[in-house]
Amino acid sequence: MPRRSILDIAALAGVSPATVSRAFSQPELVARDTLDRIRAVAREQNFRPNRVGRSLRSGRTRTLGLIVPTLANPVFAECLEGAERHARAAGFSVMVSTTGYDPDSETHAVQLLFDHQIDALLLTVADAATSACLPMVRDSGLPYVLVYNESADHPYVSVDNVAASGDLACALAAQGHRHLAFITGPLRASDRAVLRLQGARERYAALGLPPVLHAEMPVHTASDLRVLATLLEQAPELTALFCSNDLLASAVIADLARLGLQVPRDLSVCGFDGMAFGRMMTPPLTSLEQPNTAIGEHACAYLLETLQGDDAPAASSLALRLPHRLMTGGTVGPAATTRVTPRIPDAFASGAPTPRASS
Amino acid sequence: MPRRSILDIAALAGVSPATVSRAFSQPELVARDTLDRIRAVAREQNFRPNRVGRSLRSGRTRTLGLIVPTLANPVFAECLEGAERHARAAGFSVMVSTTGYDPDSETHAVQLLFDHQIDALLLTVADAATSACLPMVRDSGLPYVLVYNESADHPYVSVDNVAASGDLACALAAQGHRHLAFITGPLRASDRAVLRLQGARERYAALGLPPVLHAEMPVHTASDLRVLATLLEQAPELTALFCSNDLLASAVIADLARLGLQVPRDLSVCGFDGMAFGRMMTPPLTSLEQPNTAIGEHACAYLLETLQGDDAPAASSLALRLPHRLMTGGTVGPAATTRVTPRIPDAFASGAPTPRASS
DNA sequence: TTGAAAGCGCTAACAT
DNA sequence: ATGTTAGCGCTTTCAA
Numbered sequence: 001m002p003r004r005s006i007l008d009i010a011a012l013a014g015v016s017p018a019t020v021s022r023a024f025s026q027p028e029l030v031a032r033d034t035l036d037r038i039r040a041v042a043r044e045q046n047f048r049p050n051r052v053g054r055s056l057r058s059g060r061t062r063t064l065g066l067i068v069p070t071l072a073n074p075v076f077a078e079c080l081e082g083a084e085r086h087a088r089a090a091g092f093s094v095m096v097s098t099t100g101y102d103p104d105s106e107t108h109a110v111q112l113l114f115d116h117q118i119d120a121l122l123l124t125v126a127d128a129a130t131s132a133c134l135p136m137v138r139d140s141g142l143p144y145v146l147v148y149n150e151s152a153d154h155p156y157v158s159v160d161n162v163a164a165s166g167d168l169a170c171a172l173a174a175q176g177h178r179h180l181a182f183i184t185g186p187l188r189a190s191d192r193a194v195l196r197l198q199g200a201r202e203r204y205a206a207l208g209l210p211p212v213l214h215a216e217m218p219v220h221t222a223s224d225l226r227v228l229a230t231l232l233e234q235a236p237e238l239t240a241l242f243c244s245n246d247l248l249a250s251a252v253i254a255d256l257a258r259l260g261l262q263v264p265r266d267l268s269v270c271g272f273d274g275m276a277f278g279r280m281m282t283p284p285l286t287s288l289e290q291p292n293t294a295i296g297e298h299a300c301a302y303l304l305e306t307l308q309g310d311d312a313p314a315a316s317s318l319a320l321r322l323p324h325r326l327m328t329g330g331t332v333g334p335a336a337t338t339r340v341t342p343r344i345p346d347a348f349a350s351g352a353p354t355p356r357a358s359s
Numbered sequence: 360m361p362r363r364s365i366l367d368i369a370a371l372a373g374v375s376p377a378t379v380s381r382a383f384s385q386p387e388l389v390a391r392d393t394l395d396r397i398r399a400v401a402r403e404q405n406f407r408p409n410r411v412g413r414s415l416r417s418g419r420t421r422t423l424g425l426i427v428p429t430l431a432n433p434v435f436a437e438c439l440e441g442a443e444r445h446a447r448a449a450g451f452s453v454m455v456s457t458t459g460y461d462p463d464s465e466t467h468a469v470q471l472l473f474d475h476q477i478d479a480l481l482l483t484v485a486d487a488a489t490s491a492c493l494p495m496v497r498d499s500g501l502p503y504v505l506v507y508n509e510s511a512d513h514p515y516v517s518v519d520n521v522a523a524s525g526d527l528a529c530a531l532a533a534q535g536h537r538h539l540a541f542i543t544g545p546l547r548a549s550d551r552a553v554l555r556l557q558g559a560r561e562r563y564a565a566l567g568l569p570p571v572l573h574a575e576m577p578v579h580t581a582s583d584l585r586v587l588a589t590l591l592e593q594a595p596e597l598t599a600l601f602c603s604n605d606l607l608a609s610a611v612i613a614d615l616a617r618l619g620l621q622v623p624r625d626l627s628v629c630g631f632d633g634m635a636f637g638r639m640m641t642p643p644l645t646s647l648e649q650p651n652t653a654i655g656e657h658a659c660a661y662l663l664e665t666l667q668g669d670d671a672p673a674a675s676s677l678a679l680r681l682p683h684r685l686m687t688g689g690t691v692g693p694a695a696t697t698r699v700t701p702r703i704p705d706a707f708a709s710g711a712p713t714p715r716a717s718s
Numbered sequence: 719t720t721g722a723a724a725g726c727g728c729t730a731a732c733a734t
Numbered sequence: 735a736t737g738t739t740a741g742c743g744c745t746t747t748c749a750a
Contacts, residue, residue: 005727015736016736017729018729018730018737018738019735019737022736030735034735049728050474050728051728052411052414052475053415054727054728056411056412056415056728056742057741070440071437071439071443072436072440074431074433081429084455085457088456088471093454093472094454095453096453097443097452098443113452115408115410116411116452117411251639280609280610280612280640282616282641364742364743365743365744374721377721377746378720378721380745380746381745388719388720389719393720410743410744412744412745413743413745414744415742415744416746417726417744
């Protein structure tokens with residue numbers, strides 16, 4: 001079954017190749033009956049225009065690139081789904097790459113997508129301020145937009161992380177939590193975590209509450225029992241833990257259970273992201289909902305608009321912070337007045353180097 | 360900043376375009392110093408070969424297509440991540456499309472990806488036996504592989520759904536559950552659900568237990584309180600619910616709580632998929648773990664191998680069922696001897712339109 | 719080891 | 735409304 005080209009169809013329909021081309025890309029320019037004839041032949045020959053040929057000639061691929069750290073985090077998976085659906089509706093396709101929060105991978109992913117001549121790019125980088133790939137992306141001249149990263153230098157769609165985190169901190173304070181620790185993964189791998197930490201700290205300071213402690217887990221989305229136990233040991237006054245994302249929060253809650261601590265009775269915990277699974281937990285996870293699908297859709301819409309814009313639309317830089325929503329669950333309760341000492345499982349009780357909490 | 364082509368580089372390096380081409384695709388054919396010169400110029404000019412030009416000429420895009428129902432289900436998101444990582448390591452890119460469990464979308468997605476001249480395709484369809492797109496895909500002659508769908512007619516990578524479901528049913532039986540209901544979404548939209556139902560039924564029959572009931576929810580991954588309440592009312596003998604996927608199971612558990620029923624005290628529940636979030640639930644969700652990442656990787660590996668194979672490798676059809684694992688959680692306990700009558704919330708007691716789970 | 723030349727499938731200018 | 739022509743950037747014979 002040999003693939004037919006536009007020339008074959010032209011010959012069979014008794015028209016020129018250009019007319020066949022128009023029949024597919026600008027049918028309104030083609031006479032009704034010519035169009036019908038071409039379509040009949042195309043259907044019969046099972047012909048559809050080859051996008052690679054079209055792209056080479058036109059210089060546009062109608063393909064968007066999307067780069068995110070991981071799809072195991074539903075935040076990014078939902079964002080991708082939103083972007084892809086929006087793109088598809090406009091006849092665009094999406095080429096995906098994941099980076100595992102690794103800045104080198106970001107650069108490689110960008111280059112590979114550029115090699116494919118994508119028309120525009122959506123991406124989440126580890127840290128927008130230090131990312132090596134963003135200057136490259138900007139210099140490419142292609143439309144691009146960050147998702148989730150907030151940046152002074154690049155267009156983005158996100159939530160207002162500082163404000164959102166402040167709101168959540170406020171909710172904690174309202175329950176009487178004076179001593180709060182903020183738990184993140186490696187800060188270098190997430191500028192969002194930095195902003196959220198900042199938001200909590202600023203709000204607590206504004207409320208005249210004690211400084212917020214900070215503990216860093218080795219992995220972004222998993223809890224380390226040792227780090228957790230150490231934190232609780234060194235700061236027995238803590239009554240609440242604010243985790244920089246929901247995956248981390250649920251892992252922390254699971255580890256607290258292993259330490260014999262019950263949420264929210266012994267300790268309150270909240271996350272950030274508002275992932276759907278949080279609502280399925282018992283009690284439901286208190287968190288801050290980000291509109292992931294909408295973030296993907298808006299970012300995509302902005303790119304498509306920019307692509308529409310006839311060549312030089314004054315590089316309108318986008319700084320879109322979509323509204324967030326406090327998701328009140330059941331993992332934050334009134335501050336406990338006393339706390340049982342965590343029972344550290346034998347395996348972790350001693351021996352290994354002790355992590356320290358910083359503040 | 361005008362994009363340079365291979366001709367520019369050739370001129371600057373004082374060689375022919377063909378040599379520049381070889382320098383990038385078959386460097387071993389180029390003399391050491393020629394290669395160095397070309398690379399120096401390329402770097403200096405910031406040149407990387409245009410994949411569209413390469414694809415048009417060579418007829419290969421080094422791009423895989425991937426079609427799944429949704430990325431909101433972590434099963435598919437993880438599979439995609441596994442496939443993409445594997446593909447990237449081999450220099451392949453992945454173009455994604457979602458279908459929302461809609462067969463028409465499947466066909467459109469396939470066509471769009473074919474238009475992009477993808478080299479091979481991974482896909483999950485609603486129902487492999489009735490899918491309109493699979494014959495198209497096969498006739499295209501492109502390498503392709505189903506993921507999650509088991510099929511007699513097409514290559515696939517999945518788990519053994521019948522056996523896996525049987526294993527889980529067996530675990531239920533072992534806890535004394537004689538009266539079981541299997542809960543799914545629309546069966547037409549998931550041949551996996553059909554096989555899992557069959558697996559449970561066959562195993563219960565083999566064990567001499569009463570027939571397994573079946574209830575169909577309007578949506579694949581959400582519970583409908585009315586359907587659930589009706590089921591429990593009509594079959595008060597039920598002590599366990601087997602849900603065809605984990606998203607559904609967690610939604611059902613949440614709805615049971617709204618009905619005043621506690622899991623596993625009043626009713627046991629299990630899911631299928633083994634999604635990571637299940638372990639974060641309290642109690643952890645009893646389920647059947649599918650190796651999602653491995654499914655994506657194996658499917659991708661098979662395709663890349665087929666693409667390697669010099670043109671006609673006897674169309675080795677793949678039927679790969681990867682091992683599954685019973686994930687014992689806490690949502691299945693001993694069969695309750697008596698059950699409290701579900702308290703149906705006022706809003707749903709009568710008349711009101713079917714509620715939908717929000718997302 | 720390198721070069722010359724043709725052409726993959728399509729569309730954009732220009733012409734009619 | 736349609737046709738003619740050239741060429742997008744690259745690889746692939748074939749030849750040297």
